[in-house]
Amino acid sequence: AQKVTQAQTEISVVEKEDVTLDCVYETRDTTYYLFWYKQPPSGELVFLIRRNSFDEQNEISGRYSWNFQKSTSSFNFTITASQVVDSAVYFCALSLRKTSGTYKYIFGTGTRLKVLA
Amino acid sequence: GAVVSQHPSWVICKSGTSVKIECRSLDFQATTMFWYRQFPKQSLMLMATSNEGSKATYEQGVEKDKFLINHASLTLSTLTVTSAHPEDSSFYICSAVGAGSYGYTFGSGTRLTVV
Numbered sequence: 001a002q003k004v005t006q007a008q009t010e011i012s013v014v015e016k017e018d019v020t021l022d023c024v025y026e027t028r029d030t031t032y033y034l035f036w037y038k039q040p041p042s043g044e045l046v047f048l049i050r051r052n053s054f055d056e057q058n059e060i061s062g063r064y065s066w067n068f069q070k071s072t073s074s075f076n077f078t079i080t081a082s083q084v085v086d087s088a089v090y091f092c093a094l095s096l097r098k099t100s101g102t103y104k105y106i107f108g109t110g111t112r113l114k115v116l117a
Numbered sequence: 118g119a120v121v122s123q124h125p126s127w128v129i130c131k132s133g134t135s136v137k138i139e140c141r142s143l144d145f146q147a148t149t150m151f152w153y154r155q156f157p158k159q160s161l162m163l164m165a166t167s168n169e170g171s172k173a174t175y176e177q178g179v180e181k182d183k184f185l186i187n188h189a190s191l192t193l194s195t196l197t198v199t200s201a202h203p204e205d206s207s208f209y210i211c212s213a214v215g216a217g218s219y220g221y222t223f224g225s226g227t228r229l230t231v232v
Contacts, residue, residue, distance in 0.1 A: 043228065045212075045223040045226075047222065091161070095221070102166055103214065103221075105151065105163060109160045110160055
């Protein structure tokens, strides 16, 4: 089965708190990509990160950090010192190569993050 | 770089009419474009995949005659919702992949309301 699970439907935090958004994926493919996107109320999808299956190195970008663990099939996203502007829906996604050569892109159900002032 | 422009950003149409949504890659050639549909507070569901110059591949349950997709050039794909009904009201968003584009780049989406 190929699936992305974001168990947290909605999270509320107070500004300046750290928050971690969980993502668990399922695939039997050995080559795949994982993504995180931010969707603010306006609707557009803002690309945050792409990670390929062979690169388990964690990444930090400003207040954002990602923890990729193949052993647990997880790709968690942490926002440090959250801000009100971080309020949005965050999607984790899995990209798999199809036999046709194109890619299949599977989204999680999203986590709605509310950062309260 | 790797910008995808989607137009219109929102549209209201009468039931029974057709609506065309455009997805353009502005600074790269998109060999593949994807069309998604998103209902309120739900995830994105892939509708179809289109490769330039060939017929689109539709996901199971998506009506080909209802949602016409054309990918006539490396920079433009269109989705036409034919004979729209209120249940077609949704947020439609495209993404594009091509040489030089990093990851999957999405358009800004189109909010369709059928009245």
